[in-house]
Amino acid sequence: MPVKVMIPTPLRSYTDNKDSVEVEGWTIDEVLLNLVDKYPQLKRHLFTDDGRLRNFINIYVNDEDVRYLDKGDTKVKEGDIISIIPAIAGGKTKFKAR
């Protein structure tokens, strides 16, 4: 079943500049695996070498964080919007804490 995955700006260079892509899957894990299958360059940005979702990436189904649902096993249904929300830091890069 296809669902819509929203791609955040910093990761769009790995999805041919698409801001959303349709991916098949019944659970979050399936959707994400199919997504990185389709766009292999995304993989290292979303997952660690041992295949865990990176700590600075959160996945939402509609407005809910999957960490508070069933994590990777969270079921998705037609019409759901999956969002990848990475930590972003633009702005004053020179202003570093020490």
Place this chain on the structure above:
Amino acid sequence: MVEERILNSSFLNLNTEGVELTREEFLRYGRHLIMPEVGLEGQKKLKSASVLIIGAGGLGSPLAFYLTAAGVGRIGIVDFDVVDFSNLQRQIIHTTNDVGKSKLESAREKLSALNPNVEIETYETRLTSENALEIIKDYDIIIDGTDNFPTRYLVNDACVLLGKPNVYGSIFRFEGQASVFYAKVGPCYRCLYQEPPPPGLVPSCAEGGVLGVLPGIIGTIQALEAIKLILGVGEPLIGKLLLFDALKMRFRELKLRKNPDCPICGENPTIKELIDYEAFCGVTPEQALHATGFEITPEELKLKLENGEDIILIDVREPHEWEINRIHGSRLIPLSKLPEKVNELDQTREIIVYCKMGGRSARAVQFLRELGFTRVKNLAGGIDAWIEKIDPSMLKY
């Protein structure tokens, strides 16, 4: 509505006893005074409130202007930078005449001119683990107008430890985020992201760019949230992450939950004091290459080019940057295209990679080294350093 007001007024305990407005202030704040949600009591709350803005940059500019105009009693600003031409596209508190001047001095001038009733305090320093608690403790609300991970975690942790609300904003190109992290009543930044991304994996604004209006929108939202917290009206962005997409002109809201396992505001916190945030956020690929010697200076590169040495010079910026300036003899392969072009590169020849400032090219060097390229180096400081040291006649952006 009444319940909300009671709920929200419990967020900040502002003492307005003995606070009076002058005749001039009655005139100045007239449009506030006639609103039931502000009124005389609300204006007195604003006058007795103090807000600390960290960074007088893109977010800090609109923030400082609106909070000063609104009559917040005391505004603190932390910054140590000087105004540069490249700031003026979005940092509207600074003008062309201020280039070269301290940002704090420039900001103070504009804010005092706007509203002399507001007490402006300036801290010409980096925010560090040593001074953060001392500076932050004297303010009711903290607003993070900087945008790098070490400062973000430092501000978050300091606010959690001191029980202060932290009004968060972040921008990238034409996307922004805003929230209010207030661990007393909701989640903190670490509930959202326990750890920062490894340096270099996420591009910064200096590399990725930012639309000048965007910090205006996000900074203004931060100012609004601060004022709502002070007045105790409406629904603050506590427990909510606001996402803004300027191109689609779309706002979305996601739920943020307090993470019971949060290392600083969870049930069993492991962080009880400020830590070393540079170490926590890791060394950048640039710093790593510098330390291991896989780096070349502009002077060394110039010598190699003059001697006609056999090198492949690769520019990993984007085509629109390449159109502005480039080092003669270089080949354009944008960083995102490197994996598909890598087979065209000869491993046995010396390869030198550059970008604008050295960050993206450091990632390219790291990538090539992982693939077994041994004769590959990063141009330290990128084309910016090349212009400064070798060819000042080139266009700079």
